[in-house]
Amino acid sequence: xxxxHPHDHDHDHDGMSPSGHPYRKDQDTGLSxxxxxxxxxxxxxxEKGEVSAQEVARQIDVMxxxxxxxxxxxxxxxxxxxxxxxxxxxxxxxxxxxxxxxxGPLQLIAVENTAQVHNVIVCTLCSCYPRNLLGLPPDWxxxxxxxxxxxxxxxxxxxxFGLTLGEDVQVRVHDSTADMRYIVLPARPEGTEGLSEAELxxxxxxxxxxxxxxxxxP
Amino acid sequence: MGGTPAGPVPDASxxxxxxxxxxxxxxxxxxxxxxxxxDGLRRALEDMGEAAFEEMSYxxxxxxxxxQNLVEAGVYSLAELGEKMEEVRARAETxxxxxxx
Numbered sequence: 523x524x525x526x527h528p529h530d531h532d533h534d535h536d537g538m539s540p541s542g543h544p545y546r547k548d549q550d551t552g553l554s555x556x557x558x559x560x561x562x563x564x565x566x567x568x569e570k571g572e573v574s575a576q577e578v579a580r581q582i583d584v585m586x587x588x589x590x591x592x593x594x595x596x597x598x599x600x601x602x603x604x605x606x607x608x609x610x611x612x613x614x615x616x617x618x619x620x621x622x623x624x625x626g627p628l629q630l631i632a633v634e635n636t637a638q639v640h641n642v643i644v645c646t647l648c649s650c651y652p653r654n655l656l657g658l659p660p661d662w663x664x665x666x667x668x669x670x671x672x673x674x675x676x677x678x679x680x681x682x683f684g685l686t687l688g689e690d691v692q693v694r695v696h697d698s699t700a701d702m703r704y705i706v707l708p709a710r711p712e713g714t715e716g717l718s719e720a721e722l723x724x725x726x727x728x729x730x731x732x733x734x735x736x737x738x739x740p
Numbered sequence: 741m742g743g744t745p746a747g748p749v750p751d752a753s754x755x756x757x758x759x760x761x762x763x764x765x766x767x768x769x770x771x772x773x774x775x776x777x778x779d780g781l782r783r784a785l786e787d788m789g790e791a792a793f794e795e796m797s798y799x800x801x802x803x804x805x806x807x808q809n810l811v812e813a814g815v816y817s818l819a820e821l822g823e824k825m826e827e828v829r830a831r832a833e834t835x836x837x838x839x840x841x
Contacts, residue, residue, distance in 0.1 A: 535810045553828075556800040557759045563807050564766060566816045574771045582758075591829035644741025648785060648797070658756065658764070664798055670746040682749055697742065700778040710809040720744050 532683060544665040549663075573708060585658065592623050593705060594726035598719045600632075601710045613708035614705065619621040620656065625654050634707045635733070638685055641694045642680065642733030643704040650698035652705045656728055665731065682735040714740055759835055760799040767806055776809035784808045 532716045567573045596618055598609040610617040613631040630652060631648040633641040641651050645651065651659035662668050678695045680686070687693060696704040714722060717740060731736030756764075784805035785792075792801055795809060811818055832838040 552833060553835050554800075556796070556803050558804050558825050558828050558838065559807060559821075560759050560766070561828045561835075561839045562821055563803065563810065565828070566820060567770065567810075568767065568825055572773055572775075572815060573766070577769055578762060578765045581768055582761045585761060585764060589808060607749060644746075647760050648782065665750050666793065667746040668749045669742060670744045671749070674743045674745070677747060684786050701780060 547556055552576075557657050564684050569660075588653060588657040589729065590656045590726075590728035591723070592657075593652070593728075593731045594723040595719075596621060596623065596655060596705075597707060597725035597726045597731065601714075601722055602705055602719050610707065623654055627687055627701070628654075628703045630655075631696075631702065632707050633694065635709045635736070638690070639692050639694060639708070640733065641681075641696060641704075641706045642676055643674060643698060643700055643706060644669060645695045645698040646670070647697075647699070650700055650703055652703045652731075656731060660728070680734060683729065684737060708735075710739040711737050711739045759839070763803045763806065770806060770810060770815075775813040775815055776806075780809045780812075782803050793833045827835060 551552060558612055559683040564573075566580065570576055581643075596610065599621065600617075601612050606620070609620070610632045611634060613701065614632040615625040615628065617632075618625050635641055645663075650661055651663060652685075653659065668679065673695050676695050680693070699725060708726060710722070713727060714725070721740070725738045725740060727735060727738065730737045767781065771781075780806070781802070782805075785801055786798075788801060788804070792804075807821065810816060811821065828838050831840075
């Protein structure tokens with residue numbers, strides 16, 4: 523597949539957002555064909571009584587409230603509670619539900635990283651992601667490069683994320699589907715024996731639950 | 741896609757624009773209304789062909805796929821969509837003004 527188009531063609535390089543990301547075209551630039559379609563589709567759905575403007579706004583609030591902190595809380599609980607960990611690995615949806623995170627009708631599978639096995643998740647088809655636990659996926663997760671290469675040369679991809687695994691570590695790549703999502707249970711770092719559940723959760727970043735990173739050491 | 745050679749994984753990330761979040765919300769709400777499933781979304785995406793994946797952004801593909809499913813489900817007609825898009829375009833030059841916020 524050719525890979526010669528400019529990736530960042532719709533980024534504004536003049537400024538960065540407060541969170542350190544480049545701004546995207548938004549409200550203040552020319553109305554694009556697809557933005558026009560979004561407005562039209564939304565208004566038609568509202569006119570037909572299918573959805574309300576309030577429902578759209580509420581859905582965006584729910585979306586914005588989800589973050590990798592949800593997943594980190596689940597991971598920390600699994601680290602301190604063997605019974606919970608067993609349930610998580612058996613039925614991740616039920617385990618997350620116990621903590622108040624609704625996974626919906628999706629099948630969620632938690633895969634455990636150990637000294638011998640490193641798991642990484644990808645969606646080669648599009649962008650399936652455990653968004654109920656991690657929020658919306660990062661851009662790179664949806665990129666053609668990540669989706670194409672993770673199943674072909676996972677060690678090279680992980681090395682680009684700064685994660686170089688020994689040859690004795692087996693790498694398992696999990697390809698998500700629309701109704702089957704994965705989350706990685708990262709290995710608990712050494713030297714964390716005395717930490718509280720909340721302190722442990724603070725060590726668990728988004729990438730460690732995708733498998734492109736590992737949990738931080740305290 | 742899966743398994744094909746490709747360049748380095750881009751490390752860029754960005755804040756989602758409001759219109760993109762709305763597309764995401766419409767997908768969830770319209771599928772909750774039973775008009776289509778995530779499989780329907782995926783079918784429309786896959787039917788777009790490779791060019792769409794090189795030329796369109798992620799949420800551009802999504803709104804196109806949502807629209808196709810809603811038309812197929814009979815929620816509105818292509819004529820209604822065309823008329824509405826004309827009306828929206830005539831309102832203003834920018835997204836913010838055309839969307840009324």
